[in-house]
Amino acid sequence: MSIYEKYMRIDKFPHIWCPGCGYGIAMKSVMRAIDRVGIKNDDITMVSGIGCSSRTPGYLDFNTLHTTHGRALPFATGVKMAKPEMNIIVVTGDGDATAIGGNHFIHAARRNIDMTVLVYNNYIYGMTGGQYSPTTPQGKFATTAPYGNIEPPFDVCNLAAAAGASFVARGTVYHAVPLDKLIEQALRKKGFSVVEVLNPCPTSFGRRNKQPTPVIMMNWMKENCIPKVKYDKMSDEEKVGKIPIGVFVDIEKPEYTEQYQLLIDRAQSLAK
Numbered sequence: 001m002s003i004y005e006k007y008m009r010i011d012k013f014p015h016i017w018c019p020g021c022g023y024g025i026a027m028k029s030v031m032r033a034i035d036r037v038g039i040k041n042d043d044i045t046m047v048s049g050i051g052c053s054s055r056t057p058g059y060l061d062f063n064t065l066h067t068t069h070g071r072a073l074p075f076a077t078g079v080k081m082a083k084p085e086m087n088i089i090v091v092t093g094d095g096d097a098t099a100i101g102g103n104h105f106i107h108a109a110r111r112n113i114d115m116t117v118l119v120y121n122n123y124i125y126g127m128t129g130g131q132y133s134p135t136t137p138q139g140k141f142a143t144t145a146p147y148g149n150i151e152p153p154f155d156v157c158n159l160a161a162a163a164g165a166s167f168v169a170r171g172t173v174y175h176a177v178p179l180d181k182l183i184e185q186a187l188r189k190k191g192f193s194v195v196e197v198l199n200p201c202p203t204s205f206g207r208r209n210k211q212p213t214p215v216i217m218m219n220w221m222k223e224n225c226i227p228k229v230k231y232d233k234m235s236d237e238e239k240v241g242k243i244p245i246g247v248f249v250d251i252e253k254p255e256y257t258e259q260y261q262l263l264i265d266r267a268q269s270l271a272k
């Protein structure tokens with residue numbers, strides 16, 4: 001049996017994603033990473049909000065929760081608190097994670113609760129037809145920014161790091177092999193782990209922003225996403241328009257469910 005058959009709900013296909021969308025590549029990367037770590041299907045709970053990215057749990061044969069828009073992390077937190085031994089993977093879009101769910105994202109990171117959060121960033125609200133999100137670059141076009149977006153965007157990795165995540169990385173679906181490794185590292189990490197995955201959305205973002213085909217979008221990633229080690233050595237001039245990929249944060253910190261158990265133990269010993 002291939003690893004894809006091992007982890008996929010074959011009867012749920014065909015999927016809803018557009019031709020040229022990167023989410024299928026990301027989903028395969030997730031499966032390969034899980035296989036490398038060797039986690040059993042029943043020991044994983046995959047949680048999502050709402051969006052094209054958030055359809056992922058429907059196609060995978062784990063314990064899965066497709067929740068409300070922006071609320072994947074509160075649901076995931078509930079599962080982890082009830083079953084700390086469970087491996088939690090959250091799949092969320094840039095809108096789901098940093099707009100409506102932005103508050104949950106920073107507080108889950110601050111608590112350092114043990115889960116792997118995959119923020120699929122296509123710079124837009126894909127499912128609802130291309131409204132701008134907090135990651136849409138300045139000057140780019142969206143249905144709600146027909147003259148160009150004037151807002152400065154969030155950098156998802158900087159946001160996660162500043163809020164307290166213990167593992168933060170960025171990959172792209174063009175760089176699928178390194179992406180497997182980043183997701184594997186995140187899965188192995190105890191603590192709040194974030195992997196931002198850059199994805200082409202030709203339908204809602206590309207065709208409004210002079211990237212009308214999936215090939216053009218993939219080539220853009222190939223040319224502009226630079227391994228962090230190389231990026232760090234570049235001059236400020238060379239860095240303009242380039243995006244570093246790789247690991248940004250990998251630190252040890254107290255994990256929330258363990259701290260919570262210690263609190264219960266302390267309270268119970270006081271009650272005796």
Ligand SMILES: Cc1ncc(C[n+]2csc(CCOP(=O)(O)OP(=O)(O)O)c2C)c(N)n1
Pocket residue numbers: 050051052053054068069092093094095096097120122124125126127128133
């Ligand atoms: C409370 C609520 N507000 C708004 C929506 C409409 N809605 C569904 S998906 C979505 C945005 C999805 O964008 P993103 O999270 O970036 O995911 P993508 O579709 O791009 O993968 C919105 C606004 C909703 N379902 N529920």
Ligand code: SF4
Pocket residue numbers: 016017018020021022023052053122126127200201202203204205
């Ligand atoms: S709208 Fe964009 S993100 Fe959604 S499935 Fe189509 S290409 Fe993918």
